[in-house]
Amino acid sequence: MSDYIVRATAANETVRAFAIDSTEMTATAREKHHTFPVVTAAMGRLMGATAMMGSMMKGEDDKLTVTIKGDGPIGQMTVTVDSHGNVKGFPANPCVDIPLKYAGKLDVGAAVGAGTMTVSMDLGLKEPYNGQVELQTGEIGDDFAYYFTTSEQTPSAVGLGVMINTDSTVRHAGGFIIQMMPDVEEETIAAIEKVLQNSKSVSEMMEAGMTPEDMIQALLGDLNPEIFETVPVRFHCGCTKEKVAGALATIQTGELDQMIQDGEDIEVKCHFCNSTYKFSVEELKEILEKRNEEK
Incomplete structure (x- = not known):
């Protein structure tokens, strides 16, 4: 049960x-x-x-x-x-x-x-x-x-x-x-x-x-x-890639820029459930662009 x-x-x-x-x-x-x-x-x-x-x-x-x-x-x-x-x-x-x-x-x-x-x-x-x-x-x-x-x-x-x-x-x-x-x-x-x-x-x-x-x-x-x-x-952990992307959008612009300039995919791990989410450079650019549009 x-x-x-x-x-x-x-x-x-x-x-x-x-x-x-x-x-x-x-x-x-x-x-x-x-x-x-x-x-x-x-x-x-x-x-x-x-x-x-x-x-x-x-x-x-x-x-x-x-x-x-x-x-x-x-x-x-x-x-x-x-x-x-x-x-x-x-x-x-x-x-x-x-x-x-x-x-x-x-x-x-x-x-x-x-x-x-x-x-x-x-x-x-x-x-x-x-x-x-x-x-x-x-x-x-x-x-x-x-x-x-x-x-x-x-x-x-x-x-x-x-x-x-x-x-x-x-x-x-x-x-x-x-x-x-x-x-x-x-x-x-x-x-x-x-x-x-x-x-x-x-x-x-x-x-x-x-x-x-x-x-x-x-x-x-x-x-x-x-x-x-x-x-x-x-x-149960309700984390999703979309939610993690939303969290990435809140970090400082300089940090996002640095990740993009590094030219490598990144991995973000959820502390609560150990799930790992991968983001490509293109996805990071989209996150940054979307944030800039919302300002």
């Missing part, structure tokens, strides 16, 4: 929850960026969390971008999602190989390091909303929970997991977000905390064959959860 998010409420709508199966998008990102296992895990967690956060947006043209910039060997990771569930992202350094945290456990926190997480929401206003927090552990889930709690004043629990096969392919990827609404009762919070303390990890739940619906039931079953929406998500 393709990747999807379920959205739910519980405890008389005083709790809202999201759960995702992001296996395919994580596998696609790995294939496009040729990531080593620890980077695959880090990117998979970031894409899953960003996709769930993006499903909270309401506007048709809303976009969300989350950037994690750490001092670990990955450097920076950027993920963008639109309101239609299209997710894309890239790591600065896809080829990171560090020791395991312990047997069978990739050390995502060490690969990310200390730094910041920046959230930018383009909600169709004059300026996008930007929020930034210090990374707490670099494990991604803890960092999103801290962001929700401090920047949005919404106490949240975030669980993320990516399981990698011995051949470095993606076995499972997914996660959940549980958020407390302002009118939640203390008893409800205590009940959720108790369940989270004793629950299996996301990877363990998915390895047992649990779906996003099953995860919601396992975590909130005693609080009468109701799933009210299922949202498909996928790794």
Whole structure:
């Protein structure tokens, strides 16, 4: 089955929850960026969390971008999602190989390091909303929970997991977000905390064959959860040669002139999906001429 998010409420709508199966998008990102296992895990967690956060947006043209910039060997990771569930992202350094945290456990926190997480929401206003927090552990889930709690004043629990096969392919990827609404009762919070303390990890739940619906039931079953929406998500980059040509048209005239004078075809690569677009000298001349005509 393709990747999807379920959205739910519980405890008389005083709790809202999201759960995702992001296996395919994580596998696609790995294939496009040729990531080593620890980077695959880090990117998979970031894409899953960003996709769930993006499903909270309401506007048709809303976009969300989350950037994690750490001092670990990955450097920076950027993920963008639109309101239609299209997710894309890239790591600065896809080829990171560090020791395991312990047997069978990739050390995502060490690969990310200390730094910041920046959230930018383009909600169709004059300026996008930007929020930034210090990374707490670099494990991604803890960092999103801290962001929700401090920047949005919404106490949240975030669980993320990516399981990698011995051949470095993606076995499972997914996660959940549980958020407390302002009118939640203390008893409800205590009940959720108790369940989270004793629950299996996301990877363990998915390895047992649990779906996003099953995860919601396992975590909130005693609080009468109701799933009210299922949202498909996928790794998708909308880049085209025409869009790249439009970007080339925005660079300084002198740079375009230099490319043309060099007399050689150029290649432009999309950071998000690694697609490469070639432009001949004649095409560069057309881009420059069109821009001059529009002035």
